[in-house]
Amino acid sequence: MIVRDITNYIEKLAPLQYAEDFDNVGLLVGNYNAQVTGVLVTLDTLEATVNEAIAKKCNLIVSFHPIIFDGLKKLNGNSYVERVVLKAIKNDIAIYATHTALDNSKNGVSAKICEVLGLTNTKVLIPKKGIIKKLTTYVPSNDAKKLRNSLFNAGAGNVGNYDQCSFNIEGDGTFRGNENSKPVLGEKGKLHTEKETQVSITFESQHENAILKALQKAHPYEEIAYEITTTENVHQNIGMGMLGELEQEMSEKEFLLFLKREMKTDCVRHSELLNKKIKKIAVLGGAGSFAIANAKKADADAYVSADFKYHEFFKAEKSILLADIGHYESEQFTKNLLVDYLTKKFSNFAIILSEKSTNPIYYI
Structure with a gap:
């Protein structure tokens, strides 16, 4: 090992x-x-x-x-x-x-907090941008299926609950090789027109090296034209924090005492009690004041995190219960x-x- x-x-x-x-x-x-x-x-x-x-x-x-x-x-x-x-x-x-x-992993830090608190119907609170990339390449139409399958096997083409996703456009590709070229199709020194398929396919950034290796191995051309761009799409299963629900709603005081016990913390700092029931919970391990607005936007009844500063408790604005359980305690x-x-x-x-x-x- x-x-x-x-x-x-x-x-x-x-x-x-x-x-x-x-x-x-x-x-x-x-x-x-x-x-x-x-x-x-x-x-x-x-x-x-x-x-x-x-x-x-x-x-x-x-x-x-x-x-x-x-x-x-x-x-x-x-x-x-x-x-x-x-x-x-x-x-x-x-x-x-x-x-x-690990913070941004669906099964990471915040997911563990949800497990400890027994939250159900969990999903990522702040889906991450910059993780989804797109590969666009051009391949002889007869080789398009083989290339797509190779890219799929390398991890490309997964979108949410779907796999083997791609977009394909048929067209004419032209090229002319010089005296040092070794064209698979056509002849060196002569302009060649080939029926090609433009293949566009998205992938998670961690698969980029494997996908480029698959592209090089499966593509028939001596010189491969391709481009990779980073999309603005968010990844619903990757990102900071989690949102979930308690099996049974609680009063605010019941929830804070439950939180103190389950998260094994000696102190819970919290915002003003609003005399409302707590059911929908947002959590984020570590310093999480940056996500208060996200928790409110998600209509969470309570937001559990750590390292809130004095003025950040005012951001509750009588719409959410903020609970600071301590940095170590939230990640322990x-x-x-x-x-x-x-x-x-x-x-x-x-x-x-x-x-x-x-x-x-x-x-x-």
């Missing part, structure tokens, strides 16, 4: 292309080809986490949060980030982070999600849940 075997499987759940542009995900420390002795799964990577990995003979740490976020200009141990990286390197321990790639079950996911695939391999709490905030 090498590091890449583990990370490739994680990326089926949370492709790195799902991550936000500001983020730093993937293998942060170590070598993809290193043999793995064990995997320690954690929310954060601290010095204590590396010590735990050493003690448990794990040389790969799978962390939700990236220990390297803003970049490092020096490695002299003057900050906790530098000390973690130095200790990991010294002990040949690799560190891999998923962060917003993420490491359980990853352990369960990895154990199903690598059942005979050491996948260990970190016993250390990395929550830097305490309550009195």
